[in-house]
Amino acid sequence: MAPDEVPGKRGHTTGDFALSETQLANRNSGQPLEMLRHALTPVGLHYLLIHFDIPYVESAEAWRLDVSGLVERPLNLTIADLKALPQRTLRVTLECAGNGRAVSTPRWQSMPWEHGAVGTAEWTGTPLRYVLEKAGVSSKAVEIAFLGADRGFDSNVEHDYGRSLVPAQAMHEDVLLVWAMNGMPLAPQHGFPLRLVVPGWYGMASVKWLNRIEVLDCKFDGYQQVRTYIFRKDADDPGIPVTRMRVKSLMVPPGIPHWFGRARVVDAGPVTLTGRAWSGGGVGISKVEVGIDGQWQAATLDERAGPYAWTGWRTTWNATPGEHELMCRATDQDGNTQPLEQAWDYAGFGNNAVHRMAVTVRARS
Numbered sequence: 001m002a003p004d005e006v007p008g009k010r011g012h013t014t015g016d017f018a019l020s021e022t023q024l025a026n027r028n029s030g031q032p033l034e035m036l037r038h039a040l041t042p043v044g045l046h047y048l049l050i051h052f053d054i055p056y057v058e059s060a061e062a063w064r065l066d067v068s069g070l071v072e073r074p075l076n077l078t079i080a081d082l083k084a085l086p087q088r089t090l091r092v093t094l095e096c097a098g099n100g101r102a103v104s105t106p107r108w109q110s111m112p113w114e115h116g117a118v119g120t121a122e123w124t125g126t127p128l129r130y131v132l133e134k135a136g137v138s139s140k141a142v143e144i145a146f147l148g149a150d151r152g153f154d155s156n157v158e159h160d161y162g163r164s165l166v167p168a169q170a171m172h173e174d175v176l177l178v179w180a181m182n183g184m185p186l187a188p189q190h191g192f193p194l195r196l197v198v199p200g201w202y203g204m205a206s207v208k209w210l211n212r213i214e215v216l217d218c219k220f221d222g223y224q225q226v227r228t229y230i231f232r233k234d235a236d237d238p239g240i241p242v243t244r245m246r247v248k249s250l251m252v253p254p255g256i257p258h259w260f261g262r263a264r265v266v267d268a269g270p271v272t273l274t275g276r277a278w279s280g281g282g283v284g285i286s287k288v289e290v291g292i293d294g295q296w297q298a299a300t301l302d303e304r305a306g307p308y309a310w311t312g313w314r315t316t317w318n319a320t321p322g323e324h325e326l327m328c329r330a331t332d333q334d335g336n337t338q339p340l341e342q343a344w345d346y347a348g349f350g351n352n353a354v355h356r357m358a359v360t361v362r363a364r365s
């Protein structure tokens with residue numbers, strides 16, 4: 001096969017979306033931005049990112065989590081075994097590292113996310129560290145790999161979806177082995193019956209359909225760890241691994257939309273603008289500014305529901321008839337602010353440029 005005939009071979013493009021991109025968009029949905037009104041995203045409207053097929057899992061009873069490698073006691077645990085361990089529920093905002101890829105030019109051919117690949121859920125499970133302590137991780141461990149039951153090809157490389165953490169990251173008490181989302185068993189698309197949740201990181205680390213943990217004496221070289229989820233300037237750049245989420249905010253679109261094209265129409269007068277802002281690594285939001293035709297005003301922030309949950313914000317805009325551009329821009333407690341324009345990334349990862357929205361304001365009749 002010539003290189004351009006290799007299944008899955010892809011590159012950068014502009015303009016119309018290819019069928020291979022719209023196929024992915026039909027399988028992996030984003031959150032409709034009006035759902036940002038909800039502090040807790042309803043399960044069916046949380047974004048989805050599924051690389052291969054959703055594994056068929058008939059019941060949770062037959063599921064086993066295998067823990068092997070550099071451990072004193074290899075384990076083969078049922079979901080019931082995990083539920084017997086101490087439980088925690090954490091509210092976590094999860095964003096896909098590719099969110100915003102489709103609005104960069106040129107775009108990398110992959111899941112064409114516009115803005116919606118973010119959501120917040122309450123995840124219930126047991127801290128991973130209890131399982132690692134039960135197994136007895138060797139002091140010689142270099143990385144711990146987490147593998148899912150889903151398998152497929154990317155750039156012609158066949159693999160199980162898998163990611164790794166170094167032991168210190170894996171032992172963090174907030175990294176959970178999760179069986180419930182918003183108080184209900186995980187839905188098939190969210191990893192039923194068991195997934196990892198790594199709070200504060202982009203979503204790729206939170207391995208779904210988790211059935212194997214391997215403690216390694218070397219770095220994990222799985223495709224999803226070393227071939228992608230890397231910030232790169234070009235194809236030859238060794239790059240920097242994608243880990244924590246960058247500071248970001250989004251706005252609930254005001255007014256009403258056109259069905260086709262989603263253009264917004266707003267009635268003149270005072271309009272409450274709302275949205276949500278978040279950052280990674282448990283870092284809070286210190287400020288959200290709303291830009292109206294380039295003029296920035298400070299928004300009021302809600303109380304944050306825990307260290308990994310997004311922060312709601314609101315402000316009032318006196319809308320006058322005509323065409324306007326709205327923006328929102330967050331700053332986190334480490335002092336990071338969203339850029340006005342996105343810096344180039346080869347595969348479109350980590351786009352946290354300010355959210356811009358054009359609206360038409362009409363006079364009240």
Ligand SMILES: Nc1nc2c(c(=O)[nH]1)N[C@H]1C(S)=C(S)[C@@H](COP(=O)(O)O)O[C@H]1N2
Pocket residue numbers: 046047048049050051052094095096097147148149150161189190191202203204205206207208209210
């Ligand atoms: N096994 C497995 N885990 C996975 C994925 C996957 O395709 N397979 N996708 C990852 C990515 S890239 C993201 S952004 C999150 C999405 O989680 P969600 O679909 O529950 O929102 O799951 C992660 N875990």
Ligand SMILES: [Mo]
Pocket residue numbers: 049095096097098203204
């Ligand atoms: Mo993702």
